[in-house]
Amino acid sequence: MRITFPYMGHSHWVFRQLLSELGHEPIVPPRPTKRTLDYGTRYAPEFACIPFKVLLGSYLEAIELGAEAVVTTGGVGPCRAGYYAPLHQRILADLGYDLDFIVLEPPLRNLKDFYRQLRKLFPPRIGIGKLLGILSRAWVKLNAIDYLERLSHQIRPRELEPGRTTKVFEQCLELLGAATTVSEMKAAREEGRRLLAEIPVDREKELLKIGIIGEIYVVLEPFINHNVQILLEEMGVLADRSIYLADWVRGNALIPGEKDIKRAARPYLKELVGGHGLNSIGETVLYARRGFDGVVQLAPFACIPEIVAKSIIPAVSSILDIPVLTLFLDEQTGVAGIKTRLEAFVDLLWQKKRKGAGAQWKQVTLA
Amino acid sequence: METIGIPRALAYYAYYPFWKTVMATLGRELVESGATTKAILDEGISEACTDLCVPIKIFFGHVAELKGRVDKIFVPRLVNVSQGDTFCPKFLGLPDMVRYGMKDLPPLFAPRVDLRKKVRGWVNLARMVADAFDSSIISVLQGLEKGKRVQAAYENLLLQGFTPKEAMEILETGQKGKVSDPGKEQVGTIALLGYPYSLYDDFLNGNLLSRLRALGVKVLTPEMVPEKVLYTKIRSLPKGLFWHFSNRVLGAGLYYLREVQIDGIVHVSNFACGPDAMVNKLLELEAKKHSCPFLTIGLDEHTGQAGIHTRLEAFVDMVRWRRQRACE
Numbered sequence: 001m002r003i004t005f006p007y008m009g010h011s012h013w014v015f016r017q018l019l020s021e022l023g024h025e026p027i028v029p030p031r032p033t034k035r036t037l038d039y040g041t042r043y044a045p046e047f048a049c050i051p052f053k054v055l056l057g058s059y060l061e062a063i064e065l066g067a068e069a070v071v072t073t074g075g076v077g078p079c080r081a082g083y084y085a086p087l088h089q090r091i092l093a094d095l096g097y098d099l100d101f102i103v104l105e106p107p108l109r110n111l112k113d114f115y116r117q118l119r120k121l122f123p124p125r126i127g128i129g130k131l132l133g134i135l136s137r138a139w140v141k142l143n144a145i146d147y148l149e150r151l152s153h154q155i156r157p158r159e160l161e162p163g164r165t166t167k168v169f170e171q172c173l174e175l176l177g178a179a180t181t182v183s184e185m186k187a188a189r190e191e192g193r194r195l196l197a198e199i200p201v202d203r204e205k206e207l208l209k210i211g212i213i214g215e216i217y218v219v220l221e222p223f224i225n226h227n228v229q230i231l232l233e234e235m236g237v238l239a240d241r242s243i244y245l246a247d248w249v250r251g252n253a254l255i256p257g258e259k260d261i262k263r264a265a266r267p268y269l270k271e272l273v274g275g276h277g278l279n280s281i282g283e284t285v286l287y288a289r290r291g292f293d294g295v296v297q298l299a300p301f302a303c304i305p306e307i308v309a310k311s312i313i314p315a316v317s318s319i320l321d322i323p324v325l326t327l328f329l330d331e332q333t334g335v336a337g338i339k340t341r342l343e344a345f346v347d348l349l350w351q352k353k354r355k356g357a358g359a360q361w362k363q364v365t366l367a
Numbered sequence: 368m369e370t371i372g373i374p375r376a377l378a379y380y381a382y383y384p385f386w387k388t389v390m391a392t393l394g395r396e397l398v399e400s401g402a403t404t405k406a407i408l409d410e411g412i413s414e415a416c417t418d419l420c421v422p423i424k425i426f427f428g429h430v431a432e433l434k435g436r437v438d439k440i441f442v443p444r445l446v447n448v449s450q451g452d453t454f455c456p457k458f459l460g461l462p463d464m465v466r467y468g469m470k471d472l473p474p475l476f477a478p479r480v481d482l483r484k485k486v487r488g489w490v491n492l493a494r495m496v497a498d499a500f501d502s503s504i505i506s507v508l509q510g511l512e513k514g515k516r517v518q519a520a521y522e523n524l525l526l527q528g529f530t531p532k533e534a535m536e537i538l539e540t541g542q543k544g545k546v547s548d549p550g551k552e553q554v555g556t557i558a559l560l561g562y563p564y565s566l567y568d569d570f571l572n573g574n575l576l577s578r579l580r581a582l583g584v585k586v587l588t589p590e591m592v593p594e595k596v597l598y599t600k601i602r603s604l605p606k607g608l609f610w611h612f613s614n615r616v617l618g619a620g621l622y623y624l625r626e627v628q629i630d631g632i633v634h635v636s637n638f639a640c641g642p643d644a645m646v647n648k649l650l651e652l653e654a655k656k657h658s659c660p661f662l663t664i665g666l667d668e669h670t671g672q673a674g675i676h677t678r679l680e681a682f683v684d685m686v687r688w689r690r691q692r693a694c695e
């Protein structure tokens with residue numbers, strides 16, 4: 001089958017590998033561009049969240065490339081993400097494209113259905129050993145990508161030649177992308193690490209520390225967040241991101257973890273509100289405790305969980321004395337606007353830090 | 368007597384008679400905020416986060432209106448009431464949003480209502496109420512039972528076509544009312560779909576309902592369909608929505624399209640409402656499938672009454688014209 005999938009951050013390298021090992025022809029949607037978004041905006045409801053629009057647009061682009069099916073994840077609410085697939089499918093059908101949607105719902109909800117959906121992806125007679133091999137190779141690749149990406153975020157704020165890290169990291173992805181066996185992946189990972197380590201850096205440079213939180217899609221997809229993390233790093237900020245691909249797979253698909261985040265959020269928000277709403281509160285608290293200088297919250301415009309979080313964050317921010325900048329992103333958001341607001345925020349944080357106020361953040365525990 | 372303020376917004380339209388009864392049996396008075404006004408809306412806009420939907424802003428405005436004239440403010444956390452679906456995440460986080468978003472509030476009475484597990488759910492609720500008001504759990508349970516009876520009577524009146532305001536009056540005064548006459552159904556029948564707090568807040572929607580009736584339209588709302596029926600429609604879908612009020616709206620849309628002769632659908636949707644983006648598209652596609660005229664009225668803080676009325680009139684004209692043509 002010619003299968004496409006949601007485009008998100010660097011995950012396509014993994015999907016590509018997984019699908020072709022399963023004997024399908026992966027149709028990798030092009031990296032989202034203005035065209036993708038135009039497509040999505042044209043056919044999606046006006047107030048659909050931006051990830052919905054980008055994905056719709058990228059399915060349409062994948063259809064142009066010959067995609068016949070989509071594999072994606074479901075969800076049980078209370079947020080909209082779990083309803084993406086049925087609505088995408090209906091909108092596409094209304095446009096005359098009858099795509100097969102293979103929706104993987106959380107296995108704990110309905111194991112039979114999960115298996116049935118998964119079955120559609122597997123070749124008819126595949127040994128369990130072979131299957132595990134395929135899955136574990138995908139997992140290794142995923143972790144290698146995350147590893148190198150984390151490393152790049154350590155290096156970029158200190159790089160001496162602007163833009164160098166980004167170039168080298170692209171090269172790392174190419175290397176990893178080409179690797180198909182576990183030993184090749186390990187070698188590519190090692191090679192990537194070496195390349196990154198060779199980048200000339202200023203070790204003495206004083207850096208701000210900012211945490212990036214928010215809704216997963218806009219946090220992971222640079223096209224929508226206009227490369228916020230890189231922008232910050234190029235301003236001399238050590239930007240820590242709360243979500244990486246592997247964490248997400250681990251946390252959402254396998255084990256319901258993240259207990260400490262939930263506990264940290266509890267004094268302020270007592271209910272799961274879907275998406276990353278509760279996480280955004282909890283992570284703000286944790287970043288404050290870890291002595292970060294500030295937090296940037298990324299949220300799709302009209303995103304329900306993030307707006308709930310946003311309504312509470314000002315209180316968290318003032319109680320824990322950690323400045324938070326919320327960026328709502330939609331199709332009109334331009335990189336210039338983002339940059340200006342980030343620069344202003346970074347200035348403010350430097351002022352605060354120099355005055356020493358940031359050093360004595362108070363830890364207040366609420367009952 | 369201790370007074371508990373209830374904001375006349377959001378779930379107020381759905382459950383007020385229930386809570387009024389419960390509070391009365393506990394010797395507390397439930398005090399409503401006034402009907403929404405420009406001042407309340409403005410207050411809400413200034414208190415709440417800009418990117419919130421209007422209904423939540425209005426809720427904030429009503430909370431502010433109650434400030435200073437009641438002992439406690441009722442801000443329930445509605446999680447789950449009956450059908451296994453939850454409420455919109457903004458309902459789930461409501462007490463936290465109010466508590467951390469507004470200043471100088473009296474204490475909140477914020478019980479968590481989760482009735483997914485029937486017996487345990489009610490007992491938990493009773494315990495929370497008993498704790499909040501220092502009453503015995505037995506008397507609270509009795510109060511809840513009484514509340515359920517009144518609520519059933521209320522929902523029954525809504526089913527007959529009374530608006531929440533009319534139904535509350537009937538319950539209050541004990542007089543028999545008459546359903547506002549839709550005229551002699553001259554123009555046609557329109558399903559008016561939307562959340563209770565969009566359809567029945569006359570200020571927010573510019574008197575939409577009475578306007579439609581004045582135009583000679585027979586108006587059908589989600590409240591006129593038994594919940595059981597609504598949910599059979601939802602269960603016929605490959606995947607239902609997650610949110611209670613949204614499922615009611617979508618279920619009503621499916622029901623009216625499939626089983627009742629209607630001449631059009633008006634969907635009253637809220638600006639920046641997450642669930643509505645989905646509900647609206649699904650209704651639109653479904654209406655298209657049935658070749659049923661479809662109009663979306665989007666409400667936000669600037670929607671002028673005039674704009675809404677012009678669009679309604681044009682839509683009703685179109686419906687009338689289609690009908691005439693069908694008769695020829």
Ligand code: SF4
Pocket residue numbers: 049050051079080081082215274275276300302303304305306641
């Ligand atoms: S978390 Fe936000 S962006 Fe994601 S589906 Fe929910 S509303 Fe949309």
Ligand code: SF4
Pocket residue numbers: 420421422423455456457458562637639640641642643
């Ligand atoms: S359902 Fe929509 S209008 Fe209602 S509270 Fe949620 S977002 Fe607001």
